Amino acid sequence: MAKRTRIQDLFTAEVDSQYVAMGWVRTFRNNQFIALNDGSCLANLQVVVDFENTDPALLKRITTGAALRIEGTLIASQGKGQTVELIAGNIDILGDCDAETFPLQPKKHSLEFLREIAHLRFRTNTFGAVFRIRHALAFAVHEFFHNRHFVYIHTPIITGSDAEGAGEMFQVTTLDLHNVPKTDEGAINYKKDFFGKPTNLTVSGQLEGELAALALSDIYTFGPTFRAENSNTSRHLAEFWMIEPEVAFADLDDNMDLAEDMLKYLISYVLKHCSEDLAFLEQRLLDEEKQKPQQERSEMTLREKLNFCIENPFERLTYTEAIDILRNSTPNKKGKFQYPVEKWGTDLQSEHERYLVEKHFKKPVILTNYPKEIKAFYMRMDDDGKTVRAMDVLFPGIGEIIGGSQREERYDVLLSRMEEMHIPAEEMSWFLDTRRFGSVPHAGFGLGFERLVLFVTGMTNIRDVIPFPRFPGNAEF
Ligand code: 4AD
Ligand code: MG
Numbered sequence: 001m002a003k004r005t006r007i008q009d010l011f012t013a014e015v016d017s018q019y020v021a022m023g024w025v026r027t028f029r030n031n032q033f034i035a036l037n038d039g040s041c042l043a044n045l046q047v048v049v050d051f052e053n054t055d056p057a058l059l060k061r062i063t064t065g066a067a068l069r070i071e072g073t074l075i076a077s078q079g080k081g082q083t084v085e086l087i088a089g090n091i092d093i094l095g096d097c098d099a100e101t102f103p104l105q106p107k108k109h110s111l112e113f114l115r116e117i118a119h120l121r122f123r124t125n126t127f128g129a130v131f132r133i134r135h136a137l138a139f140a141v142h143e144f145f146h147n148r149h150f151v152y153i154h155t156p157i158i159t160g161s162d163a164e165g166a167g168e169m170f171q172v173t174t175l176d177l178h179n180v181p182k183t184d185e186g187a188i189n190y191k192k193d194f195f196g197k198p199t200n201l202t203v204s205g206q207l208e209g210e211l212a213a214l215a216l217s218d219i220y221t222f223g224p225t226f227r228a229e230n231s232n233t234s235r236h237l238a239e240f241w242m243i244e245p246e247v248a249f250a251d252l253d254d255n256m257d258l259a260e261d262m263l264k265y266l267i268s269y270v271l272k273h274c275s276e277d278l279a280f281l282e283q284r285l286l287d288e289e290k291q292k293p294q295q296e297r298s299e300m301t302l303r304e305k306l307n308f309c310i311e312n313p314f315e316r317l318t319y320t321e322a323i324d325i326l327r328n329s330t331p332n333k334k335g336k337f338q339y340p341v342e343k344w345g346t347d348l349q350s351e352h353e354r355y356l357v358e359k360h361f362k363k364p365v366i367l368t369n370y371p372k373e374i375k376a377f378y379m380r381m382d383d384d385g386k387t388v389r390a391m392d393v394l395f396p397g398i399g400e401i402i403g404g405s406q407r408e409e410r411y412d413v414l415l416s417r418m419e420e421m422h423i424p425a426e427e428m429s430w431f432l433d434t435r436r437f438g439s440v441p442h443a444g445f446g447l448g449f450e451r452l453v454l455f456v457t458g459m460t461n462i463r464d465v466i467p468f469p470r471f472p473g474n475a476e477f
Contacts, residue, residue, distance in 0.1 A: 002071060008040035011084060015076050021045055021086055022069045022094065024123060027106045028062045034088075036068065039128055042276050046077065046085040058091060064106055065097030065123070111464055118468055119477055126284060129277035130465055133270055134453050140269035141222055141243055141449075144262055150218040150245060155205030157224060161427065162200055168228040169200035170238075201226035204446060205244050207378075207431055210407065213246035213442055214434045220245040222449075230472050234461040235350070235399065237450060239470040246444035252380075252389045252406040255443035256316060256366050259393055259402050262447070263364075264310045270456050271306055278303055285458040298397075302458040305396070314364040319387065320344065322367050325360055326352050347374045350399040357394045365394045377421045379405035380441075381413055391445065398455050404445020411435040 002020045010019060023038030023045070031051040035044035047070055051059060062068070069092040077085045103117050104124065114121040121127045142152065158172050174194040175181065181189040190198050205221035212219045221244045228238060245258060270278065282302035289297045300308060326332055326341040326348075339349045348367075357365050369387040372379070379388035393402035408414040414435055418425050425432060453465040463469040468477045 004069075006040040007036065007038045007043070007045045010045055010074060010086070011041070011043065013074055013084075015074050015084060017074055018071065018089075019074050019086065020069065020071045021047070023067070025062060025064055025066045025068060025097075027064060031059055034062060034068070034070075036070070036086075037123075037128075039122070041132075042125060042129055042280050043082075046079070046082050047072065047088050048085055049088050049091070054091070058093070061093050061096055062091070063097050063099040063102075065099065065102040065104065066093060067095035067097070068092065069094050111461065115463055115469075122467075125280060127464075129280050130453070130457050130459060131467065132277050133274050133281075133457055134465060136270055136274050137266055137449070137453060137456065138222070140266050141220075141262075143269070144265045145218075145220045145245065148218065150220050151212070151216045153205075153209060153212045153216075153219045153221050155202070155208040155221045155223065157202055158195075158199050159202040160195065160197055160199050161207065161431075162198075169203060170226050170228050172199045172201060203227055204242065206246065206444060206446065209244050209246040209444065210378075210431070210442065211434060213248050213444070214438070214440065217248045218245075219247075232472055234463075235451065235454075237462055237466060237469055237471055240462075240466070241449035243447040243449055244444060246442065248440050248442045250406075250443045251441055252368060252391060252443060255404055255406060255445060256314075256368070256391055259366070259391070259404065259445055259447075260314050263393070263401075263452075266452065267306050267456060268310055271303065271310075278306075281458050288460075305458075306456065309364055309395075312363050314366050314393070315361045316366045316368065318369040319348075319367055319371065319390075320369065322348070322352075322356060325356065329355060329360070331355060345371045345373060353392075353394045353399040354396075357396050357399075362396075364396070367392045367394065372417075375405070377417045377423055378407050378414070380408045381417070389443075393445075395451075395455055397460075398451050400448075401451045401455065402445050402447045404443070406441065406443040409435060409439045409441050411439065 002018065004022050005013060005019045007021060007023060010021060013019065021036060023036040026035040026037050026044050028034050032049055034047040034049060036047050037044045070086060070088050071090040072086045072088040074084050074086055077083055104120055114124065122131065145152065162169060175192065181192040183189045190196065203225055205223060209219055209221050223241065224239055225242045226239050229236065247254065247258065285302050323341065323344050331337050332341050337351055341352060368391045369382060370390040371386060372381065372388045375388050375390045379390050381388055389406035391404050392400050395401040408417060411432065415425060415432065418428065450462050450465050454462055457465060459465055463471065
């Protein structure tokens with residue numbers, strides 16, 4: 001049996017030779033032209049069937065969705081719209097597809113409908129493109145850090161620490177919920193649980209990442225994280241992937257430089273390696289925007305937007321400067337914000353972040369030095385005692401894409417911050433140890449991988465850039 005050639009490779013293969021293609025039928029026109037797709041690229045291979053000399057019973061089985069093996073001769077195409085076509089010699093049906101009940105018809109389906117059949121949506125152009133780009137981005141993440149000699153650390157998914165405070169956690173237990181063991185005092189007896197203590201799914205690999213960075217200097221994590229917040233938005237998932245570099249001997253400026261370099265590298269990688277898929281998604285976005293009123297359409301095409309992000313330095317400013325801009329902004333004065341900006345110290349909402357990025361600066365923004373009250377305990381205190389060395393990277397259409405900080409490396413300051421925020425120091429002794437045994441200035445951040453995929457693909461709902469999204473009320477598949 002001759003070996004299969006991927007359809008992507010057939011487009012550049014030598015013509016007038018024999019090949020075997022395998023894939024799924026997208027359409028079959030006039031009993032003669034099969035559009036075959038194997039997911040290796042967006043484009044379909046045109047297969048030409050000699051219908052006069054083909055068994056009619058076989059022809060009937062060539063339906064949308066059927067899986068075929070076709071052996072034939074590759075020739076330079078006579079028709080328009082493709083460079084090569086395969087003249088079918090032998091056709092085998094690998095898997096029949098009942099056209100009556102197959103949910104994917106050769107027409108445009110809504111993203112909402114496709115979300116309900118997420119097990120089949122890989123077979124569409126849009127999701128093929130999204131998941132090839134998702135792969136390219138994941139690969140580029142490893143390439144970026146590997147080139148800079150970072151060590152990839154696998155931090156635990158089940159965690160016994162609940163101190164990060166990044167969000168609500170999912171508890172992990174093997175206790176029988178119908179018959180929970182109790183202590184003499186009537187509390188849940190976690191000694192009887194699998195780990196002998198309460199455990200959760202991790203919200204971030206940072207704290208463990210810090211331990212590794214304070215020995216290996218430059219590390220990153222890239223793994224799944226879980227948050228049980230009840231956020232039913234187009235930007236939140238209950239299970240998402242996060243990339244978290246952590247760097248010893250680094251301060252907030254180094255951290256911002258790393259974040260900006262990384263984002264630019266990742267976006268450039270996709271522009272360079274995924275041009276066919278990007279062109280398709282760009283057109284999809286243009287078609288979608290035609291439905292919107294003129295003033296809501298974006299001024300740039302998808303690739304213009306991506307190039308713009310690479311070519312321009314991100315705007316860097318402090319939270320305090322941002323509050324001034326927001327307070328004096330037209331939407332604030334006209335009462336257009338759902339959450340009006342008045343006092344210094346309030347947290348920024350996504351509408352404020354998007355105003356800064358999309359209306360005021362019209363480019364990615366890095367906000368720094370937030371009030372300590374609205375940020376995590378581990379961020380390094382500024383000399384004024386009011387703000388911490390936090391940074392959030394804000395992107396157009398997305399809002400916050402990265403959150404990070406320089407870390408508090410001074411034992412006493414960290415301990416008193418933990419006390420202030422009611423974080424039990426006894427349970428965190430392992431974390432505090434790093435500040436006792438050779439502590440150094442260090443910094444890191446977390447990039448929400450799906451938010452990046454969302455930005456790069458121009459999709460609008462985060463549920464469409466992860467194969468099987470988990471969100472409140474949904475853990476299908
Ligand atoms: O800002 P966050 O909560 O930061 C941390 O977890 C830090 N421990 C990171 C670090 O310094 N190492 O989350 C980081 C990023 C956010 O900027 C956002 O892009 C993404 O993770 N994110 C989510 N993405 C999808 N769904 C959610 N529910 C998310 N929550 C955060
Ligand atoms: Mg954050």
